[in-house]
Amino acid sequence: MSLDIDHLRSWIGNTETASETVTSDMVQRYGATLDLDLETGNGAIAPLFIHLCVAPPAVPSTEIGPDGHPKRGGFLPPVPLPRRMWAGGALTLHDDIHVGDVVSRHSTISDVTVKQGRSGTLCFVTVQHEISSGTRHVLSERQDIVYRDVDDPAKPAAPKAAGAPAAPAGAHRRPITPTPPLLFRYSALTFNGHRIHYDAPYARDVEGYPGLIVHGPLQATLLALYAEELRGARPAEFSFRSLSTIFDTSDFSLNASEDGEVMRLWTAQDGGPVAMEATAKW
Known part of the structure; x- marks a missing residue:
């Protein structure tokens, strides 16, 4: 277009x-x-x-x-x-x-x-x-x-992106189950009307996805909170980038590894590639 x-x-x-x-x-x-x-x-x-x-x-x-x-x-x-x-x-x-x-x-x-x-x-x-x-x-x-x-x-x-391997597990890892109530409640919490997050028939039949999509902001929020929990202090800087999509069809994980003063974080659906990558600095 x-x-x-x-x-x-x-x-x-x-x-x-x-x-x-x-x-x-x-x-x-x-x-x-x-x-x-x-x-x-x-x-x-x-x-x-x-x-x-x-x-x-x-x-x-x-x-x-x-x-x-x-x-x-x-x-x-x-x-x-x-x-x-x-x-x-x-x-x-x-x-x-x-x-x-x-x-x-x-x-x-x-x-x-x-x-x-x-x-x-x-x-x-x-x-x-x-x-x-x-x-x-x-x-x-x-x-x-x-x-x-x-x-x-x-x-x-x-x-597909050539050689997009399954994401590695981080030194720290937490599984998350993306239930429809979680996705609906987060949409309500942020007044986000985008139907791909809570309307499964629309997500499948209109937009062609296999299930509901886990919000990018929700993933970023969970990663930032995980970084704060692991370090015991909230980061001064936090950046993130979406690379692939997470659906409600299976669990996903929060992952984190220390890299000097920086913490590298990422999400991934079980068996899937990195979905969101993030960096936290203190």
Whole structure:
């Protein structure tokens, strides 16, 4: 598909600001979804990645597209490719978010690029978020969003990445069962309407996947929390990149290995290649 890249790049510099109070109830729901025992009283330090629960885009049902996402345009550029997913991101933590704080997110479209991949045209949109908690600047985040076309069943399938071996087990490893309730509750927690995460008939029959897809942000959250648990302190920097897809058809694992002052982390479906790779620094 040919894209009007000049038109799409005119969205660069577009901004959006949203705010919400991090309540005890929000943190309690976060902990219940991820099976974490968290302090929820006012003033308690909120968990990593709680900012993804804060002031998510909320549009009326009439403005939702067939995939469950808000219709194209508005803050994000109107990329005409139908498939949209997180490709990766990076966080720098400056300070903690506390329960009871009003958290504000100032977002800017920083780049729009088009590339040709094995499966066709890819459009990458980079969003920079600056997040404050009360009067404090607490977090800088880059999000990389990728749009791609629907696979054409009339064309031969693109070859798989050559020699994509099964992922190794890390020095530290934790199995995770991606149950439909987990995926649904995480979608609800982050107000993510994308149907591939909770609507199995849609995921199979419309988008052609073998099952529900485990959210990229959920994998990143689990890896960041795992890094914090293993090191006993939350990382100052955390970056991640999605390489392949995890479905709810079998268990997956969190893996971690120390590399000097850096921790390398990754997820993988049982018997599958690395799905998401991440790096944590303190």
